[in-house]
Amino acid sequence: MPLFVLYNPVSGDGTAERFLRDHVVPILSQNGKIVDQVHATQSATHAGQLLINFLESRSLGDDEITVILCSGDGTLHDIVNALQSTTSDQSTVDLLTTHLNFVLVPCGTANALYASLFPLKDSDPSDAVYKLQSLHAYINKRLSGATPLVLARTTNMMAQKALSVTIALVVVSTSLHAAILRDSEILRNTMPGVERFKVAARNNVTTWYKSNVNLAPGTSMSTVQLYDPKVKAFITHPDSTTNGSKITLKGPFSYFLSTINVDRLEPKFQITSLAKVLPPTEISCDVVIVRPLRDPSMDKDNHDSRRLFSPKMWSILESAYQEGRHVDLRYDSKGEISIDGDGPTVVEYIRCGTWEWIPEIGSADLDADVLCSDGAISHIKSGGKVVFSVVNPDEGPILYTVST
Ligand SMILES: Nc1ncnc2c1ncn2[C@@H]1O[C@H](COP(=O)(O)OP(=O)(O)OP(=O)(O)O)[C@@H](O)[C@H]1O
Numbered sequence: 001m002p003l004f005v006l007y008n009p010v011s012g013d014g015t016a017e018r019f020l021r022d023h024v025v026p027i028l029s030q031n032g033k034i035v036d037q038v039h040a041t042q043s044a045t046h047a048g049q050l051l052i053n054f055l056e057s058r059s060l061g062d063d064e065i066t067v068i069l070c071s072g073d074g075t076l077h078d079i080v081n082a083l084q085s086t087t088s089d090q091s092t093v094d095l096l097t098t099h100l101n102f103v104l105v106p107c108g109t110a111n112a113l114y115a116s117l118f119p120l121k122d123s124d125p126s127d128a129v130y131k132l133q134s135l136h137a138y139i140n141k142r143l144s145g146a147t148p149l150v151l152a153r154t155t156n157m158m159a160q161k162a163l164s165v166t167i168a169l170v171v172v173s174t175s176l177h178a179a180i181l182r183d184s185e186i187l188r189n190t191m192p193g194v195e196r197f198k199v200a201a202r203n204n205v206t207t208w209y210k211s212n213v214n215l216a217p218g219t220s221m222s223t224v225q226l227y228d229p230k231v232k233a234f235i236t237h238p239d240s241t242t243n244g245s246k247i248t249l250k251g252p253f254s255y256f257l258s259t260i261n262v263d264r265l266e267p268k269f270q271i272t273s274l275a276k277v278l279p280p281t282e283i284s285c286d287v288v289i290v291r292p293l294r295d296p297s298m299d300k301d302n303h304d305s306r307r308l309f310s311p312k313m314w315s316i317l318e319s320a321y322q323e324g325r326h327v328d329l330r331y332d333s334k335g336e337i338s339i340d341g342d343g344p345t346v347v348e349y350i351r352c353g354t355w356e357w358i359p360e361i362g363s364a365d366l367d368a369d370v371l372c373s374d375g376a377i378s379h380i381k382s383g384g385k386v387v388f389s390v391v392n393p394d395e396g397p398i399l400y401t402v403s404t
Contacts, residue, residue, distance in 0.1 A: 005024075007020050048079045051082070076113065150392070156371070227349035257272075283390050288326075
């Protein structure tokens with residue numbers, strides 16, 4: 001079975017090459033695994049091209065290829081996007097494999113997918129034993145345990161016309177999370193670890209984002225689901241109908257983030273913790289929303305409200321680091337937040353198949369146009385919108401799995 005090894009020399013703290021040489025290569029050779037090709041990425045788009053070249057050069061007939069990937073989530077995102085755009089050209093589909101199995105070696109900053117598939121127990125995320133679990137699963141041929149990846153298609157639209165399509169495997173967000181990912185990139189050289197996300201969060205926590213959101217079950221679900229902390233379960237969203245019509249949520253938003261395949265975005269940041277605690281039974285995404293005007297003590301959007309709400313937004317994020325406790329937080333009548341509150345939930349935790357984010361035109365909050373897809377930042381045109389939908393792993397020419 002063909003074996004391709006790829007590492008990103010600049011991901012995380014820049015140690016992927018050393019980790020590959022010191023840990024991965026010895027294990028492969030001790031276990032008689034022959035590597036067909038090893039490559040370092042040389043630029044942002046290089047990973048996908050390297051793999052496409054490899055797939056096109058191999059002999060026809062291999063229906064499964066294994067890729068050992070020493071990087072973070074962004075490099076995996078680059079590969080899948082390159083392959084998906086290539087497979088939209090039917091003439092090249094036949095050259096490509098039907099099953100790509102990834103062996104993830106977490107060498108990035110956050111490594112959200114790896115951290116979700118292999119949750120940290122007592123170990124340190126930089127511990128070699130912790131980082132080699134997907135490799136050992138591959139060596140031990142636990143392929144029956146390979147986890148299929150759900151894809152999410154995000155279409156940037158203007159007047160019913162698709163301007164661009166991006167595939168995500170981990171997270172698509174707007175609002176605070178997108179602003180954090182946008183700003184943290186500037187800090188990468190001085191802060192190679194996850195601390196840079198907290199610095200960027202502090203600089204953006206007072207911003208609210210003016211937009212409207214539509215949620216719908218999509219093709220794979222019957223209704224939109226809402227987590228109810230009173231019963232600690234998902235219930236049908238009170239505004240959801242079985243005819244698949246949309247639910248509209250009005251802003252402003254402080255936080256809007258959806259994930260697939262993961263319950264966390266860093267080893268300890270369990271922002272969509274219910275993906276693991278109450279796993280979905282249908283192909284869907286988990287959406288975490290904070291709309292500050294749900295707070296009983298906030299009745300309008302002004303400078304003072306934004307300032308007063310920012311410590312609450314901060315404590316929501318802190319609770320996500322405490323095993324995802326934010327999902328159970330509720331307001332009391334004075335707007336204080338706690339697990340024992342009896343008012344509205346602080347977070348709206350939704351499970352659905354599709355959503356739309358439609359920034360208000362002419363809003364002073366220009367940042368409502370910022371979109372993050374697995375860390376890659378793009379912008380929504382004024383008057384446009386973004387449409388997100390989950391894709392069944394069996395749909396499309398390539399099945400993506402991870403050795404687990
Ligand atoms: N040689 C290179 N030079 C510059 N950028 C590169 C190179 N190779 C890949 N990249 C880009 O580096 C970016 C970051 O890579 P990656 O996501 O793997 O690491 P990370 O951001 O540290 O980890 P994570 O996404 O898990 O937080 C990717 O978006 C990729 O496009």
